[in-house]
Amino acid sequence: MHSLDDTCDTFDIGGDLPVNRLGFGAMRITGPDILGDPADVAEAHRVLERAPELGVDFVDTADAYGPGTSERLLSAASVPDDAVVATKGGLLRSPDGDWLRHGDPDYLRNAALCSLDRLGVDTIDLYQYHAPDPDVPIEDAMAALADLKDRGLVRHVGVSNVSVDQLERARDVVEIATVQNEYNVAERTHDDVLAVCEEDGIGFIPYFPIGGGALGEKAAVLEDVATAHDATPRQVALAWLLHRSPVILPIPGTSSVDHLESNVAAAALTLTDDEMTRLSA
Numbered sequence: 001m002h003s004l005d006d007t008c009d010t011f012d013i014g015g016d017l018p019v020n021r022l023g024f025g026a027m028r029i030t031g032p033d034i035l036g037d038p039a040d041v042a043e044a045h046r047v048l049e050r051a052p053e054l055g056v057d058f059v060d061t062a063d064a065y066g067p068g069t070s071e072r073l074l075s076a077a078s079v080p081d082d083a084v085v086a087t088k089g090g091l092l093r094s095p096d097g098d099w100l101r102h103g104d105p106d107y108l109r110n111a112a113l114c115s116l117d118r119l120g121v122d123t124i125d126l127y128q129y130h131a132p133d134p135d136v137p138i139e140d141a142m143a144a145l146a147d148l149k150d151r152g153l154v155r156h157v158g159v160s161n162v163s164v165d166q167l168e169r170a171r172d173v174v175e176i177a178t179v180q181n182e183y184n185v186a187e188r189t190h191d192d193v194l195a196v197c198e199e200d201g202i203g204f205i206p207y208f209p210i211g212g213g214a215l216g217e218k219a220a221v222l223e224d225v226a227t228a229h230d231a232t233p234r235q236v237a238l239a240w241l242l243h244r245s246p247v248i249l250p251i252p253g254t255s256s257v258d259h260l261e262s263n264v265a266a267a268a269l270t271l272t273d274d275e276m277t278r279l280s281a
Contacts, residue, residue: 017125024260026059029070030065031066037069040255041073052079057084068118087124088160089130090131128180129160145157156178161180164196184210198245205251206248206251236271238252238263
């Protein structure tokens, strides 16, 4: 069985939190539509317990996943003791499951306190602003996160769903350790944000790293490369991200131990320059 400790290089989040670059996204350990408890709570616990055994030492979650469910499951499985845990605040869930942006500074401070309690920690390793609120200047929201960092409640600050302009405005307020935007082999709208992260050593966390399993126009070349490596297209998609940039930290999520082990095995794939060119075209 592949272990990340043997096959995956590392990245220092914020310059002082080294993690294996292939992490785990804990959104999918919740119920349908990312609401409530998972159908199989025991399997969710097995996934969370298996991840550190495979060398996964970076886990991403958010208060909106459940809401609160993912953070509570991570705490119950003692994940914060075994891994760097990143969480987020700034999105609410409506009764019908809509995602509502809410960047009020006082709300963000309170949301972080609630995450601390659910995770069972004194300090959140990485706290991310989940999505800029069009009704709140990003500078005001980031000032709240800077305050949390100054008080020792948050070790590092990140942002998510941002443009280059929003990233730079956030950086004017507080040091930004990571950016989390949608990015995968078939969706590269945020190449410009990635370029800034590469230049300045900021971690880039691509969500939907395998496009939710739907990689559209890249399906044929992924299948071809996968066949050459006796791998799956999803594994190749993850390997492409790891090869794409040393600041990329993919966080594939799953509620299955088998899928988790398959994802971890992707770190062992070595893609050729020709394969990277074909996948990146």
